[in-house]
Amino acid sequence: MERSLLKHFIKSRGLRQSSQRDRVVETFLSQKGHTSAEELLIQVRKKDKRVGLTTVYRTLKLLTESGLAVERKFNRQVSTFEPARIGQHHxxxxxxxxxxxxxxxxxxxxxxxxxxxxxxxxxxxxxxxxxxxxxxxxxxxxxxxxxxx
Amino acid sequence: MERSLLKHFIKSRGLRQSSQRDRVVETFLSQKGHTSAEELLIQVRKKDKRVGLTTVYRTLKLLTESGLAVERKFNRQVSTFEPARIGQHHxxxxxxxxxxxxxxxxxxxxxxxxxxxxxxxxxxxxxxxxxxxxxxxxxxxxxxxxxxx
DNA sequence: CATTATAATGAAAATGATTTTCATTTTCAT
DNA sequence: ATGAAAATGAAAATCATTTTCATTATAATG
Incomplete structure (x- = not known):
């Protein structure tokens, strides 16, 4: 599980852990296909109502920077994100x-x-x-x- | 000159001609490389102060639909447009x-x-x-x- | 364990590119 | 020349995303 990759990334940046972020990461990694911030929020809120859209955006940025997510724009305005499979590209x-x-x-x-x-x-x-x-x-x-x- | 292509497109859609649009089209087609709406407005206004940004956007959409322009997003927020060379693609x-x-x-x-x-x-x-x-x-x-x- | 510096949060405001609205002006088929 | 409809541009609206900021939570340290 490449979860430890994020843990390491968090640490190396001097960041702290938080339950909201954990929940977003967990939900995101279980997702199939391409997910937008808005869509991810809906999924996350099924488990925890108190998570805000801002945190979802911030976490997706973190995941992307750490290499755990890939951002894609396709032909629309919204960004969607997809869990990255290490060493793979498609x-x-x-x-x-x-x-x-x-x-x-x-x-x-x-x-x-x-x-x-x-x-x-x-x-x-x-x-x-x-x-x-x-x-x-x-x-x-x-x-x-x-x-x- | 593929200008007539646009004339035909205008006609077939029941649109009318206007000096503002003509100026935008003329300026756009003389452009090298990739131009954003904002950048194009600046060029157009050197010739005619009365043209508005809205008209530039509307004209670029028209040009794109008629095949005279190609829209590109690259990795930024703004769309840029490039005169299309017919039958060519790069x-x-x-x-x-x-x-x-x-x-x-x-x-x-x-x-x-x-x-x-x-x-x-x-x-x-x-x-x-x-x-x-x-x-x-x-x-x-x-x-x-x-x-x- | 208590302290405390600072990271994390989320609501609300800001941003920035583009689109829509709408009152006015212009075009063009008749 | 006339009138229906297209074109215009300023201002407002949209929409995804980011920033701000007051509050809360975390974790390193004493």
Whole structure:
């Protein structure tokens, strides 16, 4: 469990522990898929009513900085966060019809990206690759109302 | 000149012409690189003081919908827009040190993207590929203050 | 265990980019 | 020339996120 990673991060920064933050972290790590601050707050409040949105934002920032969460924007205004699996990285297919998000990983693409960078004498720290379009279901049903989430 | 494309778009939508919009379009199309609404307003106002920010936003939306502009978010809050060169598409290397943006085009990556989509029975309409990192200059100088723009 | 410096909290206010509203002006088909 | 509807811009609204600030909680130390 990479929980100790956060503990270490907290310590090394001279931060203190708190029950609210623990609850947010615990809830976040149990989450599947991509979660916004607002959505996470709803989940957290099922366990503890006294947690505020500000703390959720602050904790998500902490998780992101410590490498336990990855922030993603996709095509909307809100940031969503996803528990990071160490050493792993994936990109996304995003259906504009229903909002469905699928993951993929492609080493060949990454190799080509490195090649591009090398040509420009550029050093990649991270990348964003998002493929937008229509999933199978939506292409069958025809374009329907996009799902809000 | 693809100006006629917009004229056609305006007409087909039952819109009317206006000097403000013409000025915004003209200024935008003469722009190199990526321009935000705010930046574009400054340029436009050099020619015509009476243009408002709202009109710039509205015109940029129109340009984007008609395919004459491409909107990009990169890693910041503000949207920037870039004149679209028809039939062409490119992706970007973004230096986190100085903010420099370089373009690249790589057909092999696009082919692999299509392959990924096929495997998921997904139909790509567009994609976002951004490589973040450090450019040559910045890697020599060491990490300096990031350029705001 | 008591003290105390300071981190954490959450409500409310601030922010910043963008959009909406609305009263007024302009355009253009007739 | 006329009138219906589009365009405008200032101001207000929106919306996600951040900051402020008074209060509370934590933990290192005496």
């Amino acid at each position: 990109d996304h297919l995003i259906c504009l019809g229903c909002g469905k998000i699928m993951e993929f990983e492609n080493k060949n693409i990454e190799t080509l990206q490195e090649e591009v960078a090398r040509k420009h004498t550029f050093f990649i720290t991270h990348h964003v690759l998002e493929l937008y379009g229509t999933c199978l279901d939506c292409s069958k049903k025809g374009a329907k109302k996009p799902k809000k989430k | 992706d970007h290397l973004i230096c986190l040190g100085c903010g420099k943006i370089m373009e690249f085009e790589n057909k092999n990556i696009e082919t692999l993207q299509e392959e990924v989509a096929r495997k998921h029975t997904f139909f790509i309409t567009h994609h976002v590929l951004e490589l973040y990192g450090t450019c040559l200059d910045c890697s020599k100088k060491g990490a300096k203050k990031p350029k705001k723009k």
